[in-house]
Amino acid sequence: MPDIPDLETAREVLAAQPFSALLGARLTAFGGGAATLELDVRDELRQQYGVLHGGVLGYAADNALTFAAGTVAGAGLITAGFTIDYLRPADGAVLRAHATVVRAGRTRVACRCDLSTVDSDGVETLCAVAQGTIARLS
Numbered sequence: 001m002p003d004i005p006d007l008e009t010a011r012e013v014l015a016a017q018p019f020s021a022l023l024g025a026r027l028t029a030f031g032g033g034a035a036t037l038e039l040d041v042r043d044e045l046r047q048q049y050g051v052l053h054g055g056v057l058g059y060a061a062d063n064a065l066t067f068a069a070g071t072v073a074g075a076g077l078i079t080a081g082f083t084i085d086y087l088r089p090a091d092g093a094v095l096r097a098h099a100t101v102v103r104a105g106r107t108r109v110a111c112r113c114d115l116s117t118v119d120s121d122g123v124e125t126l127c128a129v130a131q132g133t134i135a136r137l138s
Helices: 007-015 018-023 054-073
Strands: 026-031 034-040 077-086 094-104 108-118 124-136
Touching: 007 018, 007 026, 007 054, 018 054, 026 054, 034 054, 054 077, 054 094, 054 108, 054 124, 077 108, 094 124
Parallel strands: none
Antiparallel strands: 026 034, 034 094, 077 124, 094 108, 108 124
């Protein structure tokens, strides 16, 4: 049985990632086969049309998928691959990536992720969906 970290330990893992720190990402939920990652939308993260760059959504999906897998498989995980579909331009105050485990196998964990923006009034708008496979390193 894997040793499953708690929310505080998972937050420490996220904080140890220099790129996550650069983006100001935060883990707001972790446990029970799900994880939620959020970051504030800033002008530096936008592309030439004024909306959030797709690479930022890809980052959020990648990390949320892996953290969700960690809620059932423990530490020692790495993304084996993921796909993302952009549904609408992402604009708002906060980007929220909520990932859930679909199936946890012996060597791989399959997960899905909804990416939404949240505006200043708290209205959430789905802007992308992703699915991925997370590999156990040991």
